[in-house]
Amino acid sequence: MRKLEMPITEEIARELKAGEMVELSGIIYTGRDAAHKRFVAAIENGEELPFNPDGQGIYYVGPTPSKPGQAIGSAGPTTSYRMDDLTIPLLEKGLRIMIGKGKRADHVIDGMKKYGAVYLAAIGGAGAYISDSIKECEVIAYDDLGAEAVRKLRVEGLKLTVAIDASGNNIYETGRKKYEKK
Template sequence: MEKYLTIPTSQEELENLKSGDYVYLTGTIYTARDAAHKRMYEAVQEGKELPVSLENQFVYYLGPTPAKEGQVIGSAGPTTSSRMDKYTPTMLEHGLKGMIGKGKRSKEVIQSIIKHKAIYFAAVGGAGALLSKCIKEAEVIAYNDLGTEAIRKLKVERFPVIVVIDSQGHNLYETAVEDFKKQLL
């Protein structure tokens, strides 16, 4: 099913999303990859304040290429999400509600998604140039020294994603395989 979501969004809207839904996101999302996640995780462990409040926010696992002249951002394809798995439960505990990346997530992350009623979305890997056209503004807001892995605040319009793991823990990567097997019979 195709849906449109303005973010930040309500908990009710998130809970209405189902694994397999095609969603177009409009609003503010943040970027953070491995190095930024590690720093945020360490900040939490040390009792320090995070550089951005994660409360009801979405994070896109992205390290964009440099923008060419006249562009807001360079190619903006997703990073493999499992690289953030060891940090994700802590980020969810601090209010994170949506994650955008590619690939499978650990059992611990899935349990944390369910516990915190969050959502894991996939963006199409290999479509970074096309995805960048949905990004209307991009601003580095933290960890500038990390270069492409700095945290960015993005304004997106109709950014296409697919719900992979919904707030109840239904996982498209598992159900799609089962559906395919049924079709073979």
């Protein structure tokens, strides 16, 4: 298992291979479709984003409220294709890691290849397990969005799988081909 400390460089992103397991530590940010719409609007209007995406990662999650003594509630991944039409502007700004579940559109994969980014799969239905790796959580923008507000997370040992690498290799395609009947 490869250990990654955030932020990462384009070079490190390009070294990761589809199917590889990683253990992620450091700062990542959250954002779902409502936040992504605001990110894109800010970019189009020449405004600053709530965080600098260069070298960073976004986890597609809308966590539940935390219980006393916890940094965050259940934090399972959101289906990633919901962000597909809003992803390229962030890749252009240096976003290196996207974390979620499910397939991605061809234009997003093309953007990942062009800009040197990877898509990491989190386990759907494992929100409580994932939240154990989240040590700190702070809302940094768009708090009016509730669960979809942008959060800054400090994670330790978050276990993920490289689902699509920066060369476009894709476990959703290669894994399926292994088991197709001929």
